[in-house]
Amino acid sequence: MTDDIFSARLEELAARGLLRAATAFDGGSARTVTLNGRTLLLFCSNDYFGLSHDPRIIAAVKEGLDRYGFGSGGSRLISGTRTPHVELERGIASFLGAEAAVLFGTGFSANSGVIPAVAEKGDVIFADKLNHASLVDGCRLSRAELVRYPHCDTAALEKMLKKAGSAGTRWIVTDGLFSMDGDMAPLDEICSLAKKHDARVYVDDAHAFGVLGKNGRGTPELFGVEGKVDILMGTLGKAAGGMGAFAAGKKSTADWLLNKGRSFIFSTAMPSAVAAGNLKAVEILGNCGAERNAFMQITETFHQRLKTAGFAIPSKSYIIPLVIGSAGGALSAAKLLWDDGIFVQAIRPPAVPEGTSRLRLTLSLAHTEQDREAALQSLTSHIGSGHKGTGS
Ligand SMILES: Cc1ncc(COP(=O)(O)O)c(C=O)c1O
Incomplete structure (x- = not known):
């Protein structure tokens, strides 16, 4: 048995009121x-x-289990892809009016896989200081330079965009609806800045997908900037009531992620029954x-x-x-x-x-x-x- 190095650290966390269980x-x-x-x-x-307990979704999952079994048995590119995965990707893209979508096991793995795949060495990422932990980690994993701007402060963001010069691709990365504050990124202003300063926009719409906007297409719909957001990431574990996530955008972006998204490539595919349940949830969100x-x-x-x-x-x-x-x-x-x-x-x-x-x-x-x-x-x-x- 090696020395216990964590007990003292845990005690210190507890003393600060930060111990979790x-x-x-x-x-x-x-x-x-x-x-x-x-x-x-x-x-x-x-x-x-309340979709986590919706009987229509539960029925779709049960049917999926009977038809496809429990696990998918492999990663998406080896042997794990079944019809429900493909249908779900098409269903999400169609719901959002995007060309394509790529599924991930969770929102955390989507953010930590997509950002390093799209923002490369020589690029610059501009990230809101209150972005979700998974966005923070995705940015840390990327080899691009990282600049963090004060929360929702588009004046500061513009100064930083100007200062950064024009080398590489610039990405503005933000939550759509901030998970711990419940406020929204000013996506209209952010997309205008992106246009003016030749930047791409990445929005994590985990908490808005299916809920915000007239048709539930999230913060881009609410702010009238659909088509101006390059990558819209969303989760299926919140309003959709299940689990999993996606990145949606152009077909070429989806193909790139399928080839370069490490958390997509090197991870077991979500169970087909879960994909079938998620598909039913997306269908319901489209009609509610x-x-x-x-x-x-x-x-x-x-x-x-x-x-x-x-x-x-x-x-x-x-x-x-x-x-x-x-x-x-x-x-x-x-x-x-x-x-x-x-x-x-x-x-x-x-x-x-x-x-x-x-x-x-x-x-x-x-x-x-x-x-x-x-x-x-x-x-x-x-x-x-x-x-x-x-x-x-
Ligand atoms: C803004 C945001 N992004 C990403 C995630 C991660 O999503 P998931 O729970 O599907 O891993 C969360 C969930 O906690 C979130 O709040």
């Missing part, structure tokens, strides 16, 4: 989780439309205009209620950050909500910058009006007075 629930639904026989309302999933409108209305009303209760929330979306400050403070706040039957996680560094630990509340169509009322009650009684409301 995965709570194992014994059941639940898109709306609730159960723990030791107790049911809690789930207010921190990314299952915005009424649900989308209802969700936007629910989101707006919830924000109004929070405002009336004295909360200053910087986001307007279904991702609602309640900044507490210290990691310990956020943990204590989460515990108070749990005691009331509201399950919300404390989000701490490195997921968010030091001193901005928070509760991150998310809304879902799976909630009832009474559920939202219960969450509001609990927030008002426990968080109100201590909440800074500074967000990002």
